[in-house]
Amino acid sequence: MQEFDPAAATAQWLATLSPEDTARAVAYTQGGHWLILWSFAVSILVAWILIRTGLLVRVREAVERKKGRPVLASFVVGLVYLAVSWLLTLPWSIYESWYREGQYGLTDQPFVGWLTEGLMSAAISTVFTALLLVGIYALIRRARALWWAWAAGLTAVFIVIGLIVSPILIEPLFNTYTPAPDGEVRDAVVALAEKTGTPSDKIYIYDGSRQSDRYTANVSGLFGTARVAMSDVMFTKGADLAEVRGVVGHEMGHYVRAHVLWMVGIMVLLTAVGFFLTDRLYPVAHRLLGAKGVGDIRDPAGLPVLGAVLAVLGLLATPISATMIRTIEADADHFSLVHANEPDGLSKALIKTAEYRAPSPSAIEEFFFYDHPSVENRIRRAMEWKATHPATKDSEVSPPAS
Template identity: 75%
Template sequence: MTTFDPAAATAQWMATLSPEDTARAVAYTQGGHWLLLWGLIVAIVVAWIIIRTGWLTAIRDRLERRKPRPKLVSLVVGVVYLLMSFVLTLPWSIYQNWWREKTYGLTEQPFTGWLTEALMGTGISVVFGGLLIVALYFLIRRTGRAWWIWGGGLAGVAVIFMLLVAPIFIEPLFNTYTPAPDGAMRDAVVELAHKTGTPDDKIYIYNGSKQSDRYTANVSGLFGSARVAMSDVMFAKGADLAEVRGVVGHEMGHYVHLHSLWLTGVMVILAMISFFLADRLYPLARRLLGAGRVGDIADPAGLPVLAAVLAVVGLLATPVTNTLIRTIEEDADHFSLVQANEPDGLAKALIKTAEYRAPSPSALEEFLFYDHPSVENRVRRAMEWKASHPPEEPALDAVEAPATPVS
């Protein structure tokens, strides 16, 4: 009797990646590491430009010429700031989010389609962001030096609100969600939903290929509003039943274990720490950026200064947030293995994600930059599971690709 060797099985899976595909994935991934630094530089330069124009202080002074109007100033200054930031960062966004993805073959979306969606996203961000800015500056004025505590709570409320609203009102603006057709694939997802306690009345396929060629699925929403959504890219890339069960089982793990709420709770703490540091570093940043006409941290005209400080803090906190998310992703993988018991299906799906995530980084690179465990580590864990948990039944080989939703 031949003993199953997880290390050898992992090596076999990794060998299915061609040297060319691996080299392209490494170039894309490591280039993405540098984008973090360049993104910070862009954020600081944009903040400096907005301050130098003097538009925000001019708007503040005009609105408060006769009497203080803190809420109105916060709203108008916030909206103008968000619009100016969008315009000034647009060239960078085009490069990072469209041209680079196009160059690496990760999207087929035409530029006009990308720009249209970017404008839509900005419109939504301006509405919600403007209200959030009003609330934040209200807390700063009312709670004084303790504003960073209340600001963290506000961040948590905003995240939960978006978790509830986005699947229902926002995501359908960008993609078409079609109920999964009857058949073996839907039956497998429904069966797994029953087993895991995930709602089974909203199982969709969406035209994710409209924006990206990335192999992906998700379970979004909270509690009874949850829905299972699989990108049509999965089926275009030949997903079989074992893959579907493995991938959807992973996403159901996020839902069942309330990862979004755990993540929100930790993010509240991180937001408090970030706001605390921003409060202390704000005077120094204001001097360095030459914002002489900007008041203290309660002045909405200082939004560019506050944003620049938070950008620096956010970059420094990247390893912390990445470690948190990696831990959650590992737990979701384990959930999938326990509930779906499809280690080969999960491994096959993971290999398909290696085109945009270098599969075998060093331990240091993974710690610093990866918000998911590396593909090689995830496949190895799946093979270790397989060694001690034989499959309950033979995996079916193929799933008929559902019709691609019409956008």
Template identity: 60%
Template sequence: MAQGFDPAAATAAYLATLPPEAHAKATAYTQGGHWILLWGTLVSILVSWVVIRSGVLVGVRDSVEKRRSGPWLAVAVVVAVDTLIEALLTLPWDAYAHWWRERSYGLTSRQFSGWLGQQGLSIAIGAVEVVILFSLLYFLIRRFRRTWWAWGSLGVAIGFLVMLLLQPVVIEPLFNSYKPAPPGAVRDEIVAMAKQVGVPSDKIVIYDGSKQSNRYTANVAGLFGTARVAMSDVMFKKDADLAEVRGVVGHEMGHYVRGHIFIMAAEYGLFALVVFLLIDRLFPLAARLLGAKGVRGIADPAGLPVISILLAVVAFIATPLVNTASRWDEADADRFSLEHFNEPDGLAKALVKTIEYRAATPSKLEELIFYDHPAVGTRVRRAMDWKATHPPSPPAANAS
């Protein structure tokens, strides 16, 4: 350990760079978000139940089938109608949870009209994705009645990877403008970092993340030829220096190099295996209890809201498990950043800037259940422990 350096005191000093009222506001936002998770699940269940009781999907199914079309068309039309109806019914809740609340805490400056426009685009894209996903899923149910849940879980893992492949080039440009990072110290440093650890270095971009949120963030997204390093302009509006860039981008590169994308695909596939098996076994009982009149069974697309309710319940119950798996990946990415780029202070400074939307010092139980990243206090302490046993990197210049 470096002589005279106290990791605990250094951690406390970093957390103290925010005043007590800022920490209190962050805690209120974070803990309110736990209730948002619960109420959002209940809203989702209520909306699906309303659609079930209305019988509208049974009517749509019957109307399509009268034309003697095959099951593919019936599935596509019913799924599309259900997706759009449920999206419209949940729109007031989404406006509160994802716009009004974010704005009230100063985490976005976006006007409601801008949020509503992008929400409409998200609904349209989501409807296409859901129609494709459930068309394939219902095909598997028809084709492999006893084992569809196993084939479906494999499809989820593959679909996850396909989406990550397409996301940087097809979906994300619809919401944000991505521009090459201008020549200078930041770009040169990231190119050098990328070459050092084997990350593609030809796509270093900055995007207008402040359009949606005031959150300080960066990411490495895509696979193979679509992989790119993207930094939100919020980083630089919050005066990120080169040490912070190295710490944050090093973390994101860690996700890429450590293969967390493939680990997550396997995790989602395993999760889907369990969920689909439960749905297969519970669907008849759930349909009966929910009063799903006219639904012929699990292969009937008119029963999609029954599946949606089962998915919502299982996902809510599994929240601690899913978040724990995510925390492991995030902690591993922090280790990668420290091991390869040795910027504990840069990483710590960046982490402190995320406290406004993720309280720094939750209880162990709260972190276990609700946090998909390790708590900021924990992450800063790990960075300071690293600093205590490793010599510092050369001083970094300002990035702005």
């Protein structure tokens, strides 16, 4: 019997992508890298416009015309800043998140539907973020030297609250989530849930095809609200039991390994560093942007200055955040291989994600931009696993023919 070759098997899986599909995926992915830079430029432009118009200074002065009202001023200025920023970036968002997605066949959502959902999302995030800004500005005023540390802690609290309430109050506004129906798919998922210690009543299917044609699943929520959700796109694209087990095993890995909590912890550390640097860089950005009428960092009218500094730091931190998420995704893949043992099912699913994530980037490109390991690397690891672990009796996927 010929010895199984993981490298050859990986090449066989990648060969199932047509040259046209691969070229389109590369164009979409590399264009997305440029979008990071252009989005940064848009953020700086919006900050400059808001400062030059003096809009936020006038709003702050209107609120505090008769007496100082720092809490109300920070809330109202925050609302105006977030709402106007959303409006100014709307043309770019239309291109980036709707038009371009349609160009590459990744969505057929009507523009009105996209815009309606965008307005709903903006309204929720504007109020939520404005309340966070009230707390941050209160900390800047009262804990001047260490406001950045306290603000990072407050941000963590808001993130956790958002993760807890999102599956209950927010996600149902955009999609319908239903428990996996009775049948062989549910039976396979429940059996895997029992094996991994994942609550079997937390497995859902949602109508993700409303927004996107991406083959995907996810874990959302925290503590008692956490759940694994599969987009219906998985099944319209022919997911079989082996694929379901491989994909759901990956998502269960996120759940069991508490990856959300790890991400929150790391993001809080990065937020603390970001706020610390913002405190030091604010005067420089204030001068470079010519923020006339805007006071020091305690002035909520300086939100565009803060936003510009954080945009710069966010751009520089791209490889850091990408590496963090990429590491967690690799761990979830390993969890799936250990518990579902569906290397071919997982590989078949990964090939279907290559339409929006070029499968074989250079190591440098992957390091700087990929928040998931490349499809080629993920399949190779799956094939290396297959080489040393026998197939399960439930597996229904065979590797592509040579």
